[in-house]
Amino acid sequence: MSTYYVTTPIYYINDVPHLGSAYTTVVCDVLKRYRALRGDDAFFLTGTDEHGLKIQRAAEERGIAPKALADDVSRVFEETWPKLGCEPNDFIRTSSERHKRGVQELWRRIAANGDIYLGHYEGLYCVGCEGYYTEKELEQPGNRCPIHKAPAEVVKEESYFFRLASYGERLLKFYEDHPSFVEPEGRMNEVKSFVTAGLQDLSVSRTTFDWGVPVPGDPKHVMYVWFDALSNYWTALQDPESQAKYWPASVHVVGKDILRFHAIYWPAFLMAAGFSDDELPRKVLAHGFLTYGGHKMSKSLRNTVSPVALAEAVSPTVGVDVVRYCLMRSISFGQDGDFSIDDVLGRYGTDLGNTFGNLLHRIHPFAGETLAVANDGPLETGLREAAKNAARAAAEAFDASSPTRALEAIWVGLMAANAYVDKVAPWALRKQGDETRVSAVVTAMAEVLEAYTVMVAPVMPKVAALMREQLGLAAVAPVVGRDAWPFEVPTRREGSRLIKGEPVFPRHDKDVAAAIKQQFTPPKAEITPVTMVTEKPTAVAGAPALGAPTAPETKPETAPETKPEITYEDFAAIDLRVGVVVQAERIPRKDRLLSLKVDVGEAEPRSIIAGIALAYAPEEVLGKRIAVLCNLAPRDFGKGLISHGMLMAASHGTVLKLVAVPDELPPGSPIK
């Protein structure tokens, strides 16, 4: 018996699950279900990453304790995954006692090995990544994080260091001995080059905030959030039985943004804690991003889609499986892929309805009749061969962690099966009274369909169960030690019957399809670089109270007031330019204002005080490319706060949006 241990990254709790994070989780669930069908004792771990400055700040912004935020959001994650058909075996929280105990134990082991020492750290830290960067790695000007586009913060403090630099050679040797440790292959090369370029010791503790796991023996330090978080894969298996059974992880599935942490830091931490190469994780599998309207789906771009809402809209019975299918089928594993509702509706109608569902539908007329033993002619042999080929190719693809290719292979088989039915036309055979052939055809169809229900079960467990019900079969139930993969087409028991049921993928009527399309088409203003405004831009330094923004797709309720005509010269006197926000902070006790530094193409960024704090969190405006009025007389907000310019924004009711400008325009470009 083999075991299989698959993990998702643990999710930050400054966001709730969206289709992008669902992608990682569904991949893991699919791999686990596949391995379980192959007879493995499969264990799937997920959880939440609750510590660190990012979370402490998010809690402060909401005015609640970090633990309260953690409890609330972690519950949402734990409750969402089953709604997407995901069945994790365990859910680990980094704020749990079992995790803290485990991570402190790991720290002690590394410290006892002499690989942790006390020093001072001064460097550039991106709170969004919870990671340090060198100036070279950041985007200039402004030391901006390549992922979050926000300026990295200068951090200077006493810190414990991990001797990462001394693990470079051992890591390279490990990669050499385990060439598929990172997949896809190209990503392995990236990791190797990074290590070859030379590693530096890693700061692994912080003293400027306290929302974290205290360092054993020196509790004024909390552990670096990535040390804390990565350890979850080990701390979740603290009882000796599961430790012995599942450790080391078979595969850590991660987004490409967090590959370095998993492929370099994590094995190095484990090596330092005394794990041998054989006790290190077997594989880190890096996938691409789900984009929406061309941008990474993420909270900061406000372009997320709720997978649960999408599933419910597409089909109340099998919507979850449809979403799982589209995620696995449309995003080629490892690549970025764009979510589009047209793709979902198209695949629902074509791949699922016309190809898979239709195959079952075509044997409905024979429901209730007794199936005979197989009595194949050459066409049935071809039908079975196609199913066997599909099973073999799909297994190879799942083994290579490519659900996309697995589904492609299965659909080749399903299309061949439909072509077979077109050719043999069992309804015509019945009319001709050729009952021997009818029986042979229907039996062969039922048998291959049974095989296909097993093949799709890892991706669409609910659909598989519903179809099997109509085939008179129980749901696929994996048994440890028994390989249930349909390398051979199963044989029906003589005398078994088909049951006529409802279509699994009923057609959407036109109005329903249009409504779903409208609901899930990205609102342009939310995700395109240029914000479309229907009103004249409003200057927003010290703007009036504004509520939280919602999708502003409606027209202004009242026409904007017409102002007296101005000459072109009046207009030309306005110095309006493209600016990039390079720093953004809240101002204590001024809850409507943000203090910004905006690069408008001058030697130094300008200080601008903007009344946008109720509409935008600081991290949401960082890196934004906006329109700035530069020749307005400076305005004094008191307490040394002087604004040297104004941002342009449009408002509608309680909604306020900054006027965005296209990415290609450098800071300082005149707007005229």
Ligand code: MSP
């Ligand atoms: N907490 C860290 C992981 C620690 S693991 C020891 C973290 N969390 S995260 O919530 O930001 O991201 C979790 C996973 O979700 C990552 O693998 C990330 O790549 C993935 N995704 C988040 N948005 C995504 C898309 N739009 N598309 C695909 N995956 C996405 O990083």
